[in-house]
Amino acid sequence: MSQLHWEDFTPGRAFEHGPRRLPRDEMIAFAAEFDPQPMHLDEAAARETMLGGLAASGWYVCCILMRMCVDAFLGQSASMGAPGVDEVKLLRPVRPDDELMFRATVLETRASKSRPDMGLVRFEFVMSDMQGRQAVVLITSLMIGRRQKGDAA
Template sequence: MFESFYEDIVVGETSEFGKREVTKEEIVDFASKFDPQPFHMDEELAKQSVFGNLCASGWHTASMTMRILVDDMKDRRFAGMGSPGLDKLEWKKPVFPGDILRVQSTPLEKRESASKPHLGLVKTETVVVNQNNEVVMRMVSNMMVLKRNPS
């Protein structure tokens, strides 16, 4: 089932993947369900906001990033087993309709789990950039990954 495990992760090696175009419809749809602020829902009101245009909720950006990450894990048949949380989450620039998002992921450190010998723990910096190579989001997350050969 899995082909890529904890042992295959190289600290410091950056991978870039994903390509997702953001639409006005999905911005409004997400906002209407989860973050109904005017600058996410109404183009005219958004023009009067600090953003100057309709923009995605930061939580929407994080959700799209998660989808890009999970799609990549499925493609690589990566043995990810979830996350115990984030150390940092920063929304650096707004995401607008028509933006195309890509992910850059760099493992910062890894260690074997003391309590679960079949898992490794990996701290990763994930940077999301738009079509202009502008950073729109940055996060540092922690991930649990199956080991190929648990000791």
């Protein structure tokens, strides 16, 4: 299997994965363990919140995003991790049994100034429902190994 390196990521290139269904029992189990708020656990209590019904924890949706990212391309890349996440926007509630699509678009790339064996790739990750409505937008840079060592800038 060929592995994706920094040189393979060019601005505009996109990777997609999905759909993936988010089962009610999985959403509630995650919330019970990691984000036990009423809007994520109990339908009746959730109806009384601004979300108007049971909704997935944003952290759960971000975990699903990460899994879909690995399945779409990251698992076949020379990934070296990430220095952090720049932005996460939760744009609409994700409901039990929703199906989401994942799309990663390369925004820009740059060679590392201090590590000639890697470069950075800035991405926009988007999770959308089957009607194309965005649920989550995440902006991050990933550190990706280079096929050939470049000159440190």
